[in-house]
Amino acid sequence: MRENVPHLLVLDVDNTLFDWLPYYSESNTALLATLAELIDVPYPLLLEEFKQLLAHYDRKNSFILQGLPSLATKAARVDRETVYRRCSEVFLQRATAALTPYPGTVVTLATAKRYRPHVKIVALTDSPASEAVWKIEHLGLAAYFDGIYGLDNPPLVPSPAVLEEIITACKKYRGTIKRMPSKCEKPSTKGLEMIMHDFGINASEKDRVIYVGDNLKKDIALGKKAGVLTCWSEFGVPADNYSLSKTFSLSPACKIRQNVPNRDDLRLSPDVTLSKFSDILNHLF
Numbered sequence: 001m002r003e004n005v006p007h008l009l010v011l012d013v014d015n016t017l018f019d020w021l022p023y024y025s026e027s028n029t030a031l032l033a034t035l036a037e038l039i040d041v042p043y044p045l046l047l048e049e050f051k052q053l054l055a056h057y058d059r060k061n062s063f064i065l066q067g068l069p070s071l072a073t074k075a076a077r078v079d080r081e082t083v084y085r086r087c088s089e090v091f092l093q094r095a096t097a098a099l100t101p102y103p104g105t106v107v108t109l110a111t112a113k114r115y116r117p118h119v120k121i122v123a124l125t126d127s128p129a130s131e132a133v134w135k136i137e138h139l140g141l142a143a144y145f146d147g148i149y150g151l152d153n154p155p156l157v158p159s160p161a162v163l164e165e166i167i168t169a170c171k172k173y174r175g176t177i178k179r180m181p182s183k184c185e186k187p188s189t190k191g192l193e194m195i196m197h198d199f200g201i202n203a204s205e206k207d208r209v210i211y212v213g214d215n216l217k218k219d220i221a222l223g224k225k226a227g228v229l230t231c232w233s234e235f236g237v238p239a240d241n242y243s244l245s246k247t248f249s250l251s252p253a254c255k256i257r258q259n260v261p262n263r264d265d266l267r268l269s270p271d272v273t274l275s276k277f278s279d280i281l282n283h284l285f
């Protein structure tokens with residue numbers, strides 16, 4: 001039993017609010033398949049170029065289509081406007097179709113807001129902050145979040161038209177958007193400390209903070225280091241082998257090493273294991 005009532009609920013986004021694997025794998029597979037057909041280049045070649053782009057992403061060029069060498073070499077022979085439009089449409093359609101919150105997420109957050117209005121709810125993610133706002137908006141959850149904290153990177157999207165959609169979501173969002181430097185990337189505790197500072201929680205009130213995330217290597221490690229209550233969203237740990245292998249095939253090795261827990265990470269023990277999103281309510285009341 002907690003001695004102090006919680007004042008701050010910090011939630012990871014991908015695989016805590018929704019199943020990120022189909023979001024990532026379906027949208028990017030459809031993008032590359034559409035492009036392969038439009039410019040008559042084999043899909044496997046585009047896939048390798050896509051992975052190279054991700055591995056060497058320089059945080060300046062945020063557009064996938066502009067970064068693919070095969071499209072650049074075909075530029076003189078294709079209608080670039082049509083390619084950009086078709087690829088962006090198919091990407092957006094697949095990405096937004098996959099943005100469905102886990103069962104019980106909406107009612108849990110609505111209940112928390114209604115009966116525990118003093119508890120601030122904040123998202124903490126390694127995604128670019130603007131992309132996180134767009135995802136949370138599409139999930140239908142934006143109204144429940146007092147703040148969304150992500151990294152200060154431009155989202156990696158097919159084209160400027162898709163970025164425009166994301167910018168529109170950010171303009172609509174009424175909470176705090178914080179774009180954090182890369183040193184805040186999980187498992188650094190800096191992002192969580194920034195949130196605690198911004199929402200008026202001092203170091204002696206760590207027992208008033210609940211942190212929820214699916215990744216033992218990143219989320220649980222940082223929550224433990226920060227000394228807050230760590231809740232492992234086990235329900236979001238990838239179990240769907242089809243989407244998992246598809247996601248691995250679209251990811252460069254460096255990203256896999258960076259994000260997938262190793263043997264030592266798997267030994268970390270969260271304070272609480274959540275088998276469904278609504279289990280969070282047990283720790284708010």
Ligand SMILES: [Mg+2]
Pocket residue numbers: 012013014015016213214215
């Ligand atoms: Mg996650």
